[in-house]
Amino acid sequence: MRNWFHYSSAELVGENQNRIFGLDLFRSIAIISVMLGHSNFVLGGGEWLPQTLHVAGVEWFFVLSGFLIGQIILRDFDKGLSFRSLWFFWRRRWFRTLPNYYLVLILTLVLGYFGLISTSLENFNWKFIFFLQNFDRPFFDFFWESWSLSIEEWFYIFFPLLAFLALQLKFLSKSNALLISILLLILAPLIIKMIQPPPANLNAFDFDNTYRKLVIYRLDSIIYGVLMAFLKLKFPQIWYKTRWAFLIIAIVVLQIFSFTELDLGSRFAQIFYYPLHSLTLALMIPFFDSWQKAPSWLSKPIIWVSKISYSLYLVHLGIILGLMTSFFKDYFEEWNLLMHSIFWLSSILLSSLIYLYFENPITRLRPKYQNRVS
Secondary structure (H helix, E strand, O other), X not given: OHHHHHHHHHHHHOOOOOOOHHHHHHHHHHHHHHHHHHHHHHHOOOOOOOOOXXXXXXXXXXXXHHHHHHHHHHHHHHHOOOHHHHHHHHXXXXXXXXXXXXXXXXXXXXXXXXXXXXXXXXXOOHHXXXXXXXXXXXXXXXXXXXXXXXXHHHHHHHHHHHHHHHHOOOOOOHHHHHHHHHHHHHHHHHHHHHHOOOOOOOOHHHHHHXXXXXXXXXXXXHHHHHHHHHHHHHOHHHHHHOHHHHHHHXXXXXXXXXHOOOOOOOHHHHHOHHHHHHHXXXXXXXXXXXXXXXXXXXXXXXXXXXXXXXXXXXHHHHHHHHHHHHHHHHHOOOOHHHHHHHHHHHHHHHHHHHHHHHHHHHHHHHHHHHHHHO
């Protein structure tokens, strides 16, 4: 167990030692996929860029978060989960995720107020402060990329709390309490979608904004990563031996998804498509988790992209592409290659600055904070 516990610690404080290259690669694929999809959509052209399943990009983040966070929760389970440990866990998570979120939220408000980016300030409300903007209904035209952060933040609250309550049932073993918690978070979004009548005349935009981006429908997207963490902890031999088989199955299923036209009006699409998508991506984690090392010429850029991925996700769409749309829109078609180059370079530069001078310094303060309040 030493490797994955050490990786969780190193991953959270942003240090290179004891990192698992495959998981950094997994995260890098996720953010690059998201950025490719958004840049091609906004800037146009880009036929010379690799085409990816950009819809899957955020889903990769979800299952990876579940896998990493799941291991921390499993460790607490072994020690005996208490409300004190819950509060400790939540503080760590909020200390890691909230500063960047509020920084970019404020930056979006300021740039929008002065007309430097195109955004609908009238759609900003108090819900963005508490990650409620897409809890049970879609939101529009302001800080759209925050939808996935709401899902993650509420998962961080619901799942540990659910596990804690299950553990209070003395007739359940720790493993059974954890499995019941996982099962409940898998079933709850499915049941909610089943009992609600399907929308009429659902188009692709509404389907995406509803079934992919609402908290109440997508809490299960992260739990499949936790399920992988459970598999690794309880059945390490199976975890290692099945990594190639799981990877092949995942690739085949993803190809089927990409070449199959989805009937948005079907109950299968509305209820099961995204859970199956998340489960498929989670099957890839054993392979990436077993990829411990890589040559420095490959690992160094991948690790850096992985480190700045959170900042990249927050700034690339609303800030970078927002500014480019305001100042360079007339050049998107004529100077397409240059526009794409500006997008990637400026996104990486701004994210690196945020990571170096804001995100990482705050994260490094966290152990001192823990010592004071624990």
